[in-house]
Amino acid sequence: MFILLRRDPEAARNEKSVLCVRIGQAPDAAEASTNPAAARANPRWVRSTECTGCMLCQRAFGMMSPKHHCRRCGWAVCGSCSPNKLVLDQWLEEEKPHVVQKMTSSEPLRVCTNCHGAAMASPEPEPAQ
Numbered sequence: 001m002f003i004l005l006r007r008d009p010e011a012a013r014n015e016k017s018v019l020c021v022r023i024g025q026a027p028d029a030a031e032a033s034t035n036p037a038a039a040r041a042n043p044r045w046v047r048s049t050e051c052t053g054c055m056l057c058q059r060a061f062g063m064m065s066p067k068h069h070c071r072r073c074g075w076a077v078c079g080s081c082s083p084n085k086l087v088l089d090q091w092l093e094e095e096k097p098h099v100v101q102k103m104t105s106s107e108p109l110r111v112c113t114n115c116h117g118a119a120m121a122s123p124e125p126e127p128a129q
């Protein structure tokens with residue numbers, strides 16, 4: 001079965017252009033899918049049908065690269081692009097329908113490197129350590 005996972009590098013590069021496909025979204029939603037600041041201002045859980053690869057590094061999701069969601073902006077990212085957890089004062093619920101909770105989370109939640117960098121630049125509640 002591992003033979004199936006082998007990829008020709010050139011083919012993988014060509015796939016990048018079709019990884020993230022926008023499907024009939026409103027303009028503001030479309031912007032939230034590509035603009036980190038817009039995504040944080042209006043967090044939305046990016047559905048698996050919208051993105052088959054990490055929205056930060058473009059790596060295709062699969063067994064070797066499971067998909068995670070940033071609880072701050074809702075982007076679908078790989079594990080290497082979401083190694084940090086932060087206590088957030090606004091966050092997306094993991095359970096459907098992924099409601100935005102506007103209260104401090106009781107525990108640190110997974111965030112993408114974009115959001116981690118932004119949170120470090122403009123501090124939010126400190127993670128409990």
Ligand SMILES: [Zn+2]
Pocket residue numbers: 054055056057058059077078079080081
């Ligand atoms: Zn990634």
Ligand SMILES: [Zn+2]
Pocket residue numbers: 070071072073074075111112113114115116
């Ligand atoms: Zn994020």
